[in-house]
Amino acid sequence: MPPDLPQPETDALHASLMLQETxxxxxxxxxxxxxxxxxxxxxxxxxxxxxYTGGAHKIGAAGDFITAPxxxxxxxxxxxxxxxxxxxxTAGTVYEFGAGTGALAATLLQHLPPHxxxxxxxxxxxxxxxxxxxxxIRRHAPEAAAKVRRLNTLPDTFDGIIIGNxxxxxxxxxxxxxxxxxxxxxxxxxxxxxLCLQNRPLDNPGxxxxxxxxxxxxxxxxxELHPAQHAFIRTLADKLTRGAMIWIDYGxxxxxxxxPQRSDGTLIGHYRHHTVHDPLFLPGLTxxxxxxxxxxxxxxxxxxxxxxxxxxxxxxxxxxxxxxxxLAQTAPLDSAAYLHAAAALNRLTAQHEMGELFxxxxxxxxxxxxxxxxxxxxxxxxx
Numbered sequence: 001m002p003p004d005l006p007q008p009e010t011d012a013l014h015a016s017l018m019l020q021e022t023x024x025x026x027x028x029x030x031x032x033x034x035x036x037x038x039x040x041x042x043x044x045x046x047x048x049x050x051x052y053t054g055g056a057h058k059i060g061a062a063g064d065f066i067t068a069p070x071x072x073x074x075x076x077x078x079x080x081x082x083x084x085x086x087x088x089x090t091a092g093t094v095y096e097f098g099a100g101t102g103a104l105a106a107t108l109l110q111h112l113p114p115h116x117x118x119x120x121x122x123x124x125x126x127x128x129x130x131x132x133x134x135x136x137i138r139r140h141a142p143e144a145a146a147k148v149r150r151l152n153t154l155p156d157t158f159d160g161i162i163i164g165n166x167x168x169x170x171x172x173x174x175x176x177x178x179x180x181x182x183x184x185x186x187x188x189x190x191x192x193x194x195l196c197l198q199n200r201p202l203d204n205p206g207x208x209x210x211x212x213x214x215x216x217x218x219x220x221x222x223x224e225l226h227p228a229q230h231a232f233i234r235t236l237a238d239k240l241t242r243g244a245m246i247w248i249d250y251g252x253x254x255x256x257x258x259x260p261q262r263s264d265g266t267l268i269g270h271y272r273h274h275t276v277h278d279p280l281f282l283p284g285l286t287x288x289x290x291x292x293x294x295x296x297x298x299x300x301x302x303x304x305x306x307x308x309x310x311x312x313x314x315x316x317x318x319x320x321x322x323x324x325x326x327l328a329q330t331a332p333l334d335s336a337a338y339l340h341a342a343a344a345l346n347r348l349t350a351q352h353e354m355g356e357l358f359x360x361x362x363x364x365x366x367x368x369x370x371x372x373x374x375x376x377x378x379x380x381x382x383x
Contacts (some may be wrong), residue, residue, distance in 0.1 A: 004274050012285055019049035019284040020195060027190055033198055036279070037228065039188040040172040043283040051287055052170070053126055067166055068314075068354065069104035072210025072344035074330070078323040079163070082246070082373045085114055086161050089367050090243040092118030093160030098167035099124060102133030109137065109144035120144075121160075123151045134245060154239065162236055162245040168297065171232065173224040173290045175267065176202060176211055180219050181379075183211060188280070195280050214258045214293070223265035224290045230300045235365065237304030245301065245363045248314060249356075251292030253382040266291035283345070292360055298383045304310050304361040310374030311383055315355030317373045318348060 008016065022044050027034050032189045044051045068075040083094060090134050098315070099105050099122045109120060124130040138145045175186035182201060189198035202208060210225050236245060251257070257266070269276035270287040279288055294311060302308055331337035349355040362374065 021381035035187045036175040037172040080111035087116035091159040097164040102136035106140040109141040158240045165248045171228040177222040183190040242366045271382035309362040310378045311361045315349040315356035316377035317360040
C-alpha cells in the first residue's frame with residue numbers, strides 16, 4: 001500500500017478482503033475473467049461489502065468526496081426554483097435517484113411550494129442508506145417529511161420530475177483498449193491468487209459499433225463506454241409519460257471525452273480524499289467513477305422521444321436561476337456565515353472548481369415553460 005495513503009481500519013480492511021474473495025469466486029465461476037464493468041459493479045454495489053452498500057459514511061468532509069448538496073444548501077435552494085416552475089405541469093411528484101445523505105431532498109422539501117409538491121419519492125435500494133436519508137430529512141425538514149416515500153423498484157410510469165446529482169458517474173463502465181493487435185476489453189483476472197487487470201479480445205458487435213462511433217483510431221488508446229448509463233436513461237425516458245428529467249454530473253460531450261490526448265479515459269478512484277489510479281486498490285473502500293459522456297445521454301433521451309431542453313455548465317445553470325440573489329439573503333455581508341456561504345458558492349460556480357466540469361442536462365415531455373435554468377449559455381450544439 002502506498003505510504004502516503006491513510007491505512008484502513010481493521011474492520012474496513014477485513015471487509016475489503018472479503019469483497020476481494022467474492023470477486024475471485026465470481027472470476028473462477030466465469031472461467032478466469034470478468035469484464036471491468038462486472039468488477040466495478042461488485043466493487044461498488046456487492047451486498048454488505050460494496051463501496052455504496054457497506055454501510056460506511058462516504059460523503060462529506062469525513063468521507064471520500066463532497067457533493068454539491070452537502071457543500072451548501074444554496075445548491076438545493078437554487079435547484080428548487082427550477083423545480084417550482086415545472087411541478088404545476090405535472091402530477092406534483094419529485095423522484096430523486098442517488099439521494100446520498102438526504103441533504104438535497106431536505107433542502108428541496110424546505111423550499112418547494114407545498115401546494116405544488118404532492119410527494120417526494122427517493123429511489124433507493126439500500127435499506128441502511130434509506131434509513132439514514134429519512135433520519136436526515138426528519139431532522140432538517142420535519143414539516144415536509146410526511147411527503148417522502150422510499151421506492152426500491154421503478155414505478156410503471158413517471159408523471160413528475162426525475163432528478164439525479166452525481167448518479168450517472170457511479171454506474172459501471174466498459175473499459176476498451178484499442179491496441180496494435182486489435183480491440184480489447186479490459187477486465188479482471190487472477191494471478192498468484194491476486195486480482196489483476198487482464199485484456200480479452202472484444203467480440204461484442206454492439207460494443208464494437210459503439211467503439212467505432214466514439215473512440216478515435218489511435219493506438220494505444222483506452223477509454224470507457226457507458227451502456228449502463230444509456231440503458232438507464234432510456235428506461236426512465238420510456239416510462240416518463242409527462243414531466244422532466246434533470247441530471248447533474250461531471251463529464252463532457254463526446255468530442256471532448258474521446259479527445260485524442262485523453263488516451264487513458266477518465267476512470268479514477270477516490271480513497272479518503274486521495275486520488276487513486278489503480279482501480280483494483282482496496283475494493284469496497286475505494287470509490288470508482290468515470291466521467292459522463294453527455295452526447296450518449298442526449299441520444300438515450302431523444303431516442304425515446306423526449307425533448308432535449310438544454311445542456312450547459314453547472315455554473316451557468318445556477319447563475320441563471322439566481323444563486324447570487326440567494327447568497328445575498330443568507331446573512332449580513334460582513335458576517336462569518338456570509339463569507340462561508342460565499343466560499344461555497346465559489347466552489348459551485350468557479351471554472352477551476354465545480355462550475356465548468358459539472359454539467360446539467362434536462363429533458364421534457366409535454367412540458368411548456370421557459371426553463372429559467374437554461375435561459376442563457378446553452379451548449380447543446382456541442383452534443
